[in-house]
Amino acid sequence: MESYPYPHLGLTFHLALFTSLSAPSALLQRLIHASTLPATSEGNAARAAVNFAFIDAAMVSSKLALLTAAYQACLAEWDGAMKTKSVHSEVLWCLSPGRNITDALRYFGLSARSKSLLVLHICPIAGPHASPDDPHLPNNVEARMRTVVQGQLVPLETLSSVTDWSAIRKVYKVSSDASMLQIQKSATSNEEKERQMNIMADQTVVSVVAMKSV
Amino acid sequence: MSANGRPSKGPSPTLKLIESSTLIQQGAEAKVYLSPPFPEPMLLKHRFPKSYRHPTLDAQITRTRVQMEARALVRCQRAGVRVPGVRLVDAPVGVLGVEWVEGKSVRKVLGGGAEEEGEEEDVEQLEEEAEELLREFGITRDEIMRLIGLEISKMHRADIVHGDLTTSNMMLRRLPAPSTSSEIVLIDFGLSGTSSLVEDKAVDLYVLERAFASTHPDSESLFGDVLEAYARGMGRAWEPIYKRLEEVRLRGRKRSMVG
Numbered sequence: 001m002e003s004y005p006y007p008h009l010g011l012t013f014h015l016a017l018f019t020s021l022s023a024p025s026a027l028l029q030r031l032i033h034a035s036t037l038p039a040t041s042e043g044n045a046a047r048a049a050v051n052f053a054f055i056d057a058a059m060v061s062s063k064l065a066l067l068t069a070a071y072q073a074c075l076a077e078w079d080g081a082m083k084t085k086s087v088h089s090e091v092l093w094c095l096s097p098g099r100n101i102t103d104a105l106r107y108f109g110l111s112a113r114s115k116s117l118l119v120l121h122i123c124p125i126a127g128p129h130a131s132p133d134d135p136h137l138p139n140n141v142e143a144r145m146r147t148v149v150q151g152q153l154v155p156l157e158t159l160s161s162v163t164d165w166s167a168i169r170k171v172y173k174v175s176s177d178a179s180m181l182q183i184q185k186s187a188t189s190n191e192e193k194e195r196q197m198n199i200m201a202d203q204t205v206v207s208v209v210a211m212k213s214v
Numbered sequence: 215m216s217a218n219g220r221p222s223k224g225p226s227p228t229l230k231l232i233e234s235s236t237l238i239q240q241g242a243e244a245k246v247y248l249s250p251p252f253p254e255p256m257l258l259k260h261r262f263p264k265s266y267r268h269p270t271l272d273a274q275i276t277r278t279r280v281q282m283e284a285r286a287l288v289r290c291q292r293a294g295v296r297v298p299g300v301r302l303v304d305a306p307v308g309v310l311g312v313e314w315v316e317g318k319s320v321r322k323v324l325g326g327g328a329e330e331e332g333e334e335e336d337v338e339q340l341e342e343e344a345e346e347l348l349r350e351f352g353i354t355r356d357e358i359m360r361l362i363g364l365e366i367s368k369m370h371r372a373d374i375v376h377g378d379l380t381t382s383n384m385m386l387r388r389l390p391a392p393s394t395s396s397e398i399v400l401i402d403f404g405l406s407g408t409s410s411l412v413e414d415k416a417v418d419l420y421v422l423e424r425a426f427a428s429t430h431p432d433s434e435s436l437f438g439d440v441l442e443a444y445a446r447g448m449g450r451a452w453e454p455i456y457k458r459l460e461e462v463r464l465r466g467r468k469r470s471m472v473g
Binding site: 004006007008009010063064067068071072074075078079174177178179181182203204206207208210211212213214 | 226227228230231233234252253254277280281284285287288291292293294299300301302303304305306311368371372
């Protein structure tokens, strides 16, 4: 898991990649169930335990794309301009190119078909004198993630190996962009073209995500 | 409630980010900063509030300009034009964050002096520095002109006009290893817009032609190389644009006869 503090937001983004998921459906059911529980201490505790953004890692073109979406989500929260109920669900909406919330959750969120998961936790930056069991400390956040997700926690560099580039190109509609066609027409190997197209797709995705608010 | 309708609870996070960034350029419209790494350093363009405008209008104008610039950049990117990627947009605050382009201004590489009035620079020294840079990048003036022409043609084919084509708004950047060549990156789309009009594209070229004449008088003839590469990129669209360019030349500088 990696932690990215943003002092100007007063928040830290804790990000982890899990592969070899053993029970995505069960986790999905748990999330749905927790969201339907009433606002009792039991209900709140259930929601707090799964208070993460669960993102289908195959749909994320790069760590930068996700961090960009997370920043814009936090900006929307600060502005009181969120389209969804929580900053974590807002991240999913920010990742999605469209305006439909259900589509965003469906395409980018955890589903029964998910093979790998990016788990993001946005919380206040842990203070310099935090006690060892402070929930905002990275090791405690990671421990909570491990309790909730049944899978293997791997380094974030592994993300590029689980990316589904054709799905990404489809959702963000980049296949017919002149930028992509330019690469296809270039005189290099198919492998090299593929590599360059993926880089270009990621660059487009990051820009599209960053400017969604306008 | 503040002027732009935002809940007032202290400075916005983006403004706090600006505070921890390094100012690198101050213009009449915007201040430009280099941000700390989040996760990479980026260029922040802040269209600060103008006291000479009515606050409601100011907020509206600022928001619209950020929006236009962001959209132009993404449209260019998708059209295959080399531009910095968009990284952060906070329109109500007037901030646009873009990819930091590590390279040298084409103005410098062609021996032009500093844009703002500074100490008088020795022309010979500038030329020497320019030669040094050309060697460093392993590129010739001719090649740079060709690259410039090509990028502008891609931009115009996507019906985007830059609005302020000068060599200060072009960067020369090395391509990542293992490549040993470089690329041109067009920057600062603050005055850009969409247009399919031959007139606007001709004026766009004319602005660059005048910039060459005033900033790089010895390179004036090289502008022909720019037009040649541009013509190749534009194909059949070149003819009407060239005709209009000749008319614009006769009129005078930056004369768009529309509106």
